[in-house]
Amino acid sequence: MVQYSRQLDSAFAALADPTRRGILERLGRGQASITDLAARFDMTLTGMKKHVQTLEDARLVTTEKVGRVRHVRLGQHRLEQEAAWMARYREMVEGQMDRLGAFLERTQEDNP
């Protein structure tokens, strides 16, 4: 449960940044080096390394060093638990709206 919770923490935190979401979208079209990504996002190598580290800690990307170049690709984490959590949240919101609708209907019936 704690492990599950930490995974949600790190995945949601990693996704809460437009540059990191942009990196994932770029990697969706194929792997890239840290240098490519830094150039693409107009960022220093150090800044890009930090973003990639955050994504790697959340298991959203994997990296591999080949010679002097570090290649980054999408990880195998499919955000299944995160999607399940959000689906449950959506059900809760809909349940609340149903209850509110039922309440308003009863109120109208009582005060026609």
Added chain:
Amino acid sequence: MVQYSRQLDSAFAALADPTRRGILERLGRGQASITDLAARFDMTLTGMKKHVQTLEDARLVTTEKVGRVRHVRLGQHRLEQEAAWMARYREMVEGQMDRLGAFLERTQEDNP
């Protein structure tokens, strides 16, 4: 687009904390006051107000002051854009795995 991006930032950041996810789960069973929530999560009123503010900024809850009590309930934000983003990410991961599978197949055919 910027607006859309900011909404994703604030929603994902709000969800990246186990207490805030716990508050949403609690509110799924009905509205609660800030005082109730602080007691439930063994937290100071000030700490709880900050969490509720973060959730309210991300439109995940709404609050209403009735007399001296501030009531909190789930907002009407259904995380639709966030869920769509994650579904797209999942498709990208699956596309990458398909390409990798096809590559490995070709490699095996070339070196039987």
